[in-house]
Amino acid sequence: MADKITIFWFRRDLRLSDNHGLFRALESSKNVLPVFIFDTEILSKLENKEDRRVDYIVQTLQTLNQFLEKTGKSIKILHGKPIDLFKKLSEEYDHSGVICNEDYEPSAIKRDLEIKEFLTSKGIDFQSFKDQVHFHKDEILKSDGTPYTIYTPYSKQWLQKYDIENIEHFPSEKHLNRLIDVEPQNLSLKQIGFKKTGYEFEIPHIDPDIIKNYHETRNFPTLKTSEMSVHLRFGTVSVRKLAAEGGKLNQTYLKELIWREFFMQILYHFPKVVHQSFKKKYDHISWIYDENLLKKWQEGKTGYPIVDAGMRQLNETGFMHNRVRMVCASFLTKHLLMDWRIGEAYFAEKLLDYDLSSNNGNWQWSAGSGCDAAPYFRVFNPTEQQKKFDPEFIYIKKWVPEFGSKQYTEPIVEHKFARERALNAYKKGLQDA
CATH class of the missing domain: 3.40.50.620 (HUPs)
Structure with missing residues (x-):
């Protein structure tokens, strides 16, 4: 038998x-x-x-x-x-x-x-x-048995439990002879109703030099990143291997991986965040919906070059630099005063590395509605962000070739006006909650 x-x-x-x-x-x-x-x-x-x-x-x-x-x-x-x-x-x-x-x-x-x-x-x-994580579900909890909702104490607990010298690995590659023999097969994109996109899969390679310098380079969109987010999303790289490399080379890099797990356990313990603000009172804010302005944001035609560069990079490649993601998210939720769920849905549609927990967590962080979020009165100034992180307009000129010419659009909203409007709307919404 x-x-x-x-x-x-x-x-x-x-x-x-x-x-x-x-x-x-x-x-x-x-x-x-x-x-x-x-x-x-x-x-x-x-x-x-x-x-x-x-x-x-x-x-x-x-x-x-x-x-x-x-x-x-x-x-x-x-x-x-x-x-x-x-x-x-x-x-x-x-x-x-x-x-x-x-x-x-x-x-x-x-x-x-x-x-x-x-x-x-x-x-x-x-x-x-x-x-897909080091610590899951109920492995990192507060002393009263409830989940952490603030990143810093969670990360401290995570690091205390993390033993970089004794990470367990699971050498599945050594036992592949136990797979049963089956006829070679592949389903094409056409067979499942999809089309080629121009994306070319590459076997993930962890570049130690990039990780070593991560704390100094991570905020500059012109500099190469580890490009591991998509591989983590689909599991083409082991998080254990990546954290071991990161932990030995750069604590800042390791802490980014901890943020990823923090948002995953938030989603697990508080599934309501998929559709609701983590902080309920933020659902009382009176958002503005303007289809024309939304389209300009989506297409990268806001008149704020760092926002436009980020959105065009996203549309063309399925990727956007993390610093620029924050600027673009802040612009939609604060400058245009649009519901964070609209922006989250657009990123979910476009991002190659789309991950529900991180996308949701970061959008709610930007809107102020999430756990351990940026305070609502923190409004990124896109012009100042460009001066800090793309001072020579290298990133901007790559994605917005008409920048600096008469063809480039005027700002669709004035920064000072937008900031004041956002602060007033947030204050009123939170007071009425």
């Missing part, structure tokens, strides 16, 4: 090395079927069929399968609703369990619970493991 198989479900962990869930699957079974699902419920919500993220995933899977195919292995790539596909898999294969890595987004938790209930009813085990 043939041994039962174990299914490993790839999600936000698209790598073969140091993959916790994959390691546990390979450790527990001699016959592991690796599966990836293009979730039609997610894909159907993406109106733009030239989506860089979908292209990224397709290319990543192709890269993984090219490696596996040398030994007759392959990731089984499926397209459909996960619950329906697991029902079908339970009929096709005699399997004892499904293993994956944890996801902390509300919709993913709901999906996993539904699948777990179905599998359990069939006598099939469902297990998930911590992989």
Whole structure:
């Protein structure tokens, strides 16, 4: 009688090395079927069929399968609703369990619970493991057992628990011979209803020199960054490996990774933040909605060059420098006095490294409505930000070629007026709460 198989479900962990869930699957079974699902419920919500993220995933899977195919292995790539596909898999294969890595987004938790209930009813085990963070769920809590909502004490606890000399790694790459042999396969973008975007996947490379100098260079959009955010988002790099490198080379870099985990645990413990302000009273602010001004912000035609450069970089590449993200978010929520949810949704549509927890956390930080957010009276002056971080207009001229000419637009709102209007609107909204 043939041994039962174990299914490993790839999600936000698209790598073969140091993959916790994959390691546990390979450790527990001699016959592991690796599966990836293009979730039609997610894909159907993406109106733009030239989506860089979908292209990224397709290319990543192709890269993984090219490696596996040398030994007759392959990731089984499926397209459909996960619950329906697991029902079908339970009929096709005699399997004892499904293993994956944890996801902390509300919709993913709901999906996993539904699948777990179905599998359990069939006598099939469902297990998930911590992989995309160092500390998860209830591993870092206050002394009274409640979650932290302020970054600094959270980060102190995180660093106290973090033992850089004894980081556990999961050498999944050493046991790939336990994957079952399957016919090589790949789903093309066309087969799942999408188109090529021009994005070219590159295997992640951690540049130690960039990390070493991170504290000095991170705020300047003309200087190269580690470019690891997209790889962290899709798990093409191990967060354990990246934190080990960062922790040894630069504490500022490591603390950026802690911010990422801070926002993840906020989303896990306070799922309401997906649609509501973390600080409820901020939902009483009277926002302004002006479709014409919103379009100018989206297209990078505000008359504030650092804002315009950032928005054009985002539209063209799917990326925006972190400092510029803050300036663009502040401009929408303070200068144009528009609801942070509008900006968050636009970034969610455009960012290649889009991550719900970080996007939501950073937009609420900029609007003042989030946990440990910037105070509402902090209004970035885009002109001063440009003087500090792009004094020679290198970044601006790259993305706004008409800057300095008669073709460049006048500011759509005056800074002093916008600042006063924002302060008054925030004060009134918070007083009325």
